[in-house]
Amino acid sequence: MSNAKNPNDPKGLIRESYRxxxxxxxxxxxxxxxxxxxLPEGVTARDALAALIAEYGEGAPxxxxxxxxxxxxxxxxxxxxxxxxxxxxxx
Numbered sequence: 443m444s445n446a447k448n449p450n451d452p453k454g455l456i457r458e459s460y461r462x463x464x465x466x467x468x469x470x471x472x473x474x475x476x477x478x479x480x481l482p483e484g485v486t487a488r489d490a491l492a493a494l495i496a497e498y499g500e501g502a503p504x505x506x507x508x509x510x511x512x513x514x515x516x517x518x519x520x521x522x523x524x525x526x527x528x529x530x531x532x533x
Contacts, residue, residue: 449482449490450481450489450490450494451477451494452480453476455476455480456473456474456477456507456511459473460505460507465505465506465507466506467509467510470506470507473507474507474510488514488515491511491514494511495511495512495515499512
């Protein structure tokens, strides 16, 4: 695992969560919220989570962060959905 800045994990929060021995689901949830708030513009959470699962989760399938990231990917819409006024306008 490299220390180079990863656009999918700009603060290295996900990487570091996998290094914490005995981390629980509650701590992982808190880290995941902070991670989501730190994503740069143009990076979608769903795509970033999928990439991070491939990078970290596949090697640690029983880690609580892996389970949370998988839940996140499954819960998010794929793409194309727009909220607010733009989502209510017919095209």
